Amino acid sequence: MNHKQFFFDRFALTQQDLERYLSEALSAGGDYADLYFEYLTSTSISMDESLVKSASQGISAGCGIRVISGERTGYAYTDNLAADRIIHAARTAALIASAPAKHDVAGFKENSERNLYPVASAGADADLTAKLELVMRADKATRAYDPRIKQVRASYVDELRRILVVGSDGTLATDTQPLSRMSIFCIAKASEENSSRGSSGGGGRVGIEYFQTEKTPEYFAHEAARQAIIQLDAREAPAGEMEVVLGPGWPGILLHEAIGHGLEADFNRKKTSAFSGLLEKRVASDKCTIVDNGTLPSRRGSINVDDEGSPTQNTVLIEKGILKGYLSDKLSSRLMGISDTGNGRRESYEHIPMPRMTNTYMMAGEDSPEDIIRSVKRGLYAVNFGGGQVDITNGKFVFSASEAYLIEDGKITAPVKNATLIGNGPDVLTRVSMVGNDLKLDEGVGTCGKDGQSVPVGVGIPTIKVDSITVGGTAR
Amino acid sequence: MKTETAEQTTRSNSALREIATDVVRRAMAAGATAAEAVARDGSEFSTVVRLGQVETLKESGSRALGLRVFIGQRAANTYTSDFSREGIEHLVSGAIQLARVTSEDPFGGLPEASQLGAISDDLDLYYEDVYSLPAAERIDYARRAETAAMNLDARIQNSDGGSFDAATGSKVLANSLGFVGEYQRSYCSVAAVPIAIDANGGMQRDYWYSASRTLKELESAESVGTEAARRTLRRLGARKISTTRVPVIFDPQVSRSIIEHIFEGANGDSIYRGASFFAGKLGERVAAENVTVIDDGTMRGGFGSSPFDSEGVPTRRTVVVDRGILKSYLLNTYTAKKLGMQTTGNASRGLAGTPGIGAGNFFLQPGTKSPQQLIADVKQGLYVTEFLGSAVNLVTGDYSRGASGLWIENGELTYPVEEITVAGNLKDMFMNISQIATDLEFRSSVAAPTLRIDGLTVAGA
Numbered sequence: 035m036n037h038k039q040f041f042f043d044r045f046a047l048t049q050q051d052l053e054r055y056l057s058e059a060l061s062a063g064g065d066y067a068d069l070y071f072e073y074l075t076s077t078s079i080s081m082d083e084s085l086v087k088s089a090s091q092g093i094s095a096g097c098g099i100r101v102i103s104g105e106r107t108g109y110a111y112t113d114n115l116a117a118d119r120i121i122h123a124a125r126t127a128a129l130i131a132s133a134p135a136k137h138d139v140a141g142f143k144e145n146s147e148r149n150l151y152p153v154a155s156a157g158a159d160a161d162l163t164a165k166l167e168l169v170m171r172a173d174k175a176t177r178a179y180d181p182r183i184k185q186v187r188a189s190y191v192d193e194l195r196r197i198l199v200v201g202s203d204g205t206l207a208t209d210t211q212p213l214s215r216m217s218i219f220c221i222a223k224a225s226e227e228n229s230s231r232g233s234s235g236g237g238g239r240v241g242i243e244y245f246q247t248e249k250t251p252e253y254f255a256h257e258a259a260r261q262a263i264i265q266l267d268a269r270e271a272p273a274g275e276m277e278v279v280l281g282p283g284w285p286g287i288l289l290h291e292a293i294g295h296g297l298e299a300d301f302n303r304k305k306t307s308a309f310s311g312l313l314e315k316r317v318a319s320d321k322c323t324i325v326d327n328g329t330l331p332s333r334r335g336s337i338n339v340d341d342e343g344s345p346t347q348n349t350v351l352i353e354k355g356i357l358k359g360y361l362s363d364k365l366s367s368r369l370m371g372i373s374d375t376g377n378g379r380r381e382s383y384e385h386i387p388m389p390r391m392t393n394t395y396m397m398a399g400e401d402s403p404e405d406i407i408r409s410v411k412r413g414l415y416a417v418n419f420g421g422g423q424v425d426i427t428n429g430k431f432v433f434s435a436s437e438a439y440l441i442e443d444g445k446i447t448a449p450v451k452n453a454t455l456i457g458n459g460p461d462v463l464t465r466v467s468m469v470g471n472d473l474k475l476d477e478g479v480g481t482c483g484k485d486g487q488s489v490p491v492g493v494g495i496p497t498i499k500v501d502s503i504t505v506g507g508t509a510r
Numbered sequence: 511m512k513t514e515t516a517e518q519t520t521r522s523n524s525a526l527r528e529i530a531t532d533v534v535r536r537a538m539a540a541g542a543t544a545a546e547a548v549a550r551d552g553s554e555f556s557t558v559v560r561l562g563q564v565e566t567l568k569e570s571g572s573r574a575l576g577l578r579v580f581i582g583q584r585a586a587n588t589y590t591s592d593f594s595r596e597g598i599e600h601l602v603s604g605a606i607q608l609a610r611v612t613s614e615d616p617f618g619g620l621p622e623a624s625q626l627g628a629i630s631d632d633l634d635l636y637y638e639d640v641y642s643l644p645a646a647e648r649i650d651y652a653r654r655a656e657t658a659a660m661n662l663d664a665r666i667q668n669s670d671g672g673s674f675d676a677a678t679g680s681k682v683l684a685n686s687l688g689f690v691g692e693y694q695r696s697y698c699s700v701a702a703v704p705i706a707i708d709a710n711g712g713m714q715r716d717y718w719y720s721a722s723r724t725l726k727e728l729e730s731a732e733s734v735g736t737e738a739a740r741r742t743l744r745r746l747g748a749r750k751i752s753t754t755r756v757p758v759i760f761d762p763q764v765s766r767s768i769i770e771h772i773f774e775g776a777n778g779d780s781i782y783r784g785a786s787f788f789a790g791k792l793g794e795r796v797a798a799e800n801v802t803v804i805d806d807g808t809m810r811g812g813f814g815s816s817p818f819d820s821e822g823v824p825t826r827r828t829v830v831v832d833r834g835i836l837k838s839y840l841l842n843t844y845t846a847k848k849l850g851m852q853t854t855g856n857a858s859r860g861l862a863g864t865p866g867i868g869a870g871n872f873f874l875q876p877g878t879k880s881p882q883q884l885i886a887d888v889k890q891g892l893y894v895t896e897f898l899g900s901a902v903n904l905v906t907g908d909y910s911r912g913a914s915g916l917w918i919e920n921g922e923l924t925y926p927v928e929e930i931t932v933a934g935n936l937k938d939m940f941m942n943i944s945q946i947a948t949d950l951e952f953r954s955s956v957a958a959p960t961l962r963i964d965g966l967t968v969a970g971a
Contacts, residue, residue, distance in 0.1 A: 452903050454900070
């Protein structure tokens with residue numbers, strides 16, 4: 035079905051209604067207004083202690099109305115899509131401005147449609163029993179990996195988000211965004227005093243067939259169980275500054291925290307980012323080229339259009355170490371006079387859009403991963419991470435290694451316990467001395483939080499060597 | 511200034527009550543053997559004033575409905591924001607369909623009828639003043655907080671704004687055992703996030719806030735702004751220190767997160783899975799003798815207070831750790847059955863999913879010394895004011911977090927430090943809480959005074 039027609043049919047909307055709502059939103063003289071209609075269905079099924087203890091499904095729908103006046107934003111939303119409720123919300127948002135109504139809105143230009151995520155069986159429509167089978171297989175395979183695996187929780191969650199965005203600048207964009215994810219958490223127990231945990235997962239803007247053919251429950255099960263078993267033998271992580279080698283894929287969370295957030299245009303417009311004023315300056319070694327790319331097919335962080343209706347793109351953030359650009363939305367691009375990179379995203383119709391990342395990764399270099407490990411005398415090889423966080427203003431960032439090993443005399447040796455790595459965003463990448471030829475994107479599990487809003491994102495990185503970063507372990 | 515005058519909210523409550531009981535009735539008619547519905551509505555307001563100008567203004571209301579059904583020992587959940595007839599029919603039929611494919615779980619089910627109820631005390635959770643404050647005055651709170659921060663010192667040169675948030679909401683819970691309960695809550699907060707720049711161009715940001723259920727108990731916008739500026743200024747010129755092992759004093763803003771790990775450790779869900787370092791430790795020493803930790807869902811005006819939990823069981827006061835001894839886990843109906851115990855009235859749920867475990871007001875009992883005395887007792891050590899990120903493993907207790915704060919030399923706070931980590935193991939850390947100060951304050955539902963922990967590794971250069 036045509037995406038636009040879905041909203042027109044379900045909520046009895048017409049183009050005239052949309053024009054009228056926008057006019058109401060601009061009735062107090064705002065510069066720009068937009069309407070964001072969202073209809074989200076989701077299902078979740080999980081296997082816990084080898085039982086399907088529960089299953090869940092839900093629907094969330096509503097409309098958010100934004101009015102911009104200069105640097106000011108007014109916002110209101112409603113989950114009741116009757117005309118009088120939308121008009122009430124439009125008038126509430128309109129109050130951010132205080133001038134006579136400016137212009138009527140007439141006519142929209144529909145963005146040409148592309149489709150980064152052609153999905154055969156869109157999430158929520160897929161057969162429940164097929165999802166059930168996935169979690170049962172995951173549970174079984176995790177337990178089969180090793181008798182010391184004692185607890186397993188496996189879940190499959192999918193959603194289908196339909197959006198319609200119309201703006202007073204003539205924007206009319208629609209999209210239907212599937213998102214699926216499998217997650218496994220397990221606990222291994224070797225003795226009363228020796229337990230450990232492991233987790234894995236993945237997915238993307240894919241249908242259920244992805245988990246039946248490409249990345250199977252057994253694949254994720256093996257990964258979760260492997261991590262838990264390895265951690266049983268982990269020793270104390272080292273403490274202090276040392277050489278750190280990051281494995282390929284999910285360790286790209288380094289880029290997300292260390293530089294990605296700091297390059298979001300809103301922070302730079304307000305000069306609250308440690309990266310403010312560093313455009314065209316060196317912020318990384320010349321081996322580092324980093325992009326944010328919302329156009330990769332089927333990736334978790336990809337979208338055809340952002341939540342302001344602008345097409346996403348591949349934006350170069352850092353080219354051979356030089357800072358080249360920011361991630362922008364409509365508001366910041368207008369106020370800063372820079373181009374809109376299609377990074378205006380929001381969690382839902384209840385939220386104001388702002389610049390956010392999509393898929394952020396470093397381009398492959400020329401070093402072989404083996405040479406990189408071999409070059410380290412004493413250091414840490416970190417291959418899996420939990421979350422991370424950054425203080426935008428002073429640039430300090432952390433990310434937490436959940437699977438890491440000591441490197442001694444050029445060889446990977448003992449596994450170590452979880453440890454936080456901490457560094458300084460504007461200079462950590464200047465210490466990248468080797469970049470591998472093995473770029474890998476993550477499995478599709480990332481969720482980024484900013485100002486209380488969560489959006490799905492991706493990261494990626496080849497194997498890299500950072501000459502010095504502080505590792506927060508306990509061993510001397 | 512209490513609820514009885516609020517005609518509008520009273521009316522919406524009875525509408526919610528009607529919807530929740532109707533959904534339970536429909537679920538039973540459709541084949542459920544037990545059902546439970548939660549209905550919520552609320553309004554939210556938030557504004558940010560940055561550099562004296564209103565930056566954002568957001569105002570809205572919303573409502574939503576969640577349903578949990580059982581068919582025998584099989585369970586399922588659905589939720590919706592669509593209150594139309596079709597929306598509710600879809601909610602009910604969807605739940606019934608899902609419950610036909612889930613597994614028989616012998617431990618599933620609603621609480622016993624005899625366990626249901628609500629505490630009768632007035633918990634002071636709702637104040638009309640939050641709802642009725644005009645928008646202009648709400649904006650003024652945000653503006654005054656920011657202005658106070660900006661005016662404290664010339665080095666405060668930028669700002670992430672002053673903000674004011676207000677929210678009111680009603681919640682109704684109904685189940686097929688005849689329980690119907692409802693309550694209203696209000697919340698308001700004022701905050702400031704100033705940015706200071708030093709002579710070398712180094713930037714630091716910090717924040718401060720006050721929150722309450724009524725404007726009457728909110729700290730003044732000026733005091734919030736001034737404290738935010740003070741906390742920001744003391745970070746200027748921060749440096750890294752060498753890796754070391756020293757006594758660490760935790761400011762209440764961070765000590766509460768350490769105490770929150772006691773909640774996570776005592777969470778019945780982690781206990782029955784063996785996923786907690788407290789599993790099997792009931793009656794044993796898990797912390798130093800000066801450590802007493804309480805969960806109390808019945809405190810008047812508390813951020814974690816409610817008359818009943820998310821399964822309709824009255825909330826209560828539970829001593830979790832008594833002078834270092836683990837006295838109780840925190841349980842809902844399911845985890846209590848798994849462990850052969852009784853629920854502690856700690857069921858917690860959003861709209862979607864099975865009830866989990868939630869804290870009421872969870873806190874560490876204060877000690878006898880002032881925070882200043884704790885600092886004065888340290889020859890060389892670290893005073894932590896902020897955590898960044900988290901690598902905390904509740905299965906093993908391994909603990910490692912990014913931190914910043916101030917260095918203590920000869921009993922006095924000296925220069926600021928940053929880009930360091932604090933690491934240890936929670937099992938040891940609770941045993942090594944050597945001092946607890948008197949300054950217990952509730953700024954959220956989890957609270958702890960300033961405290962000192964010995965034996966931690968501080969990693970830096």
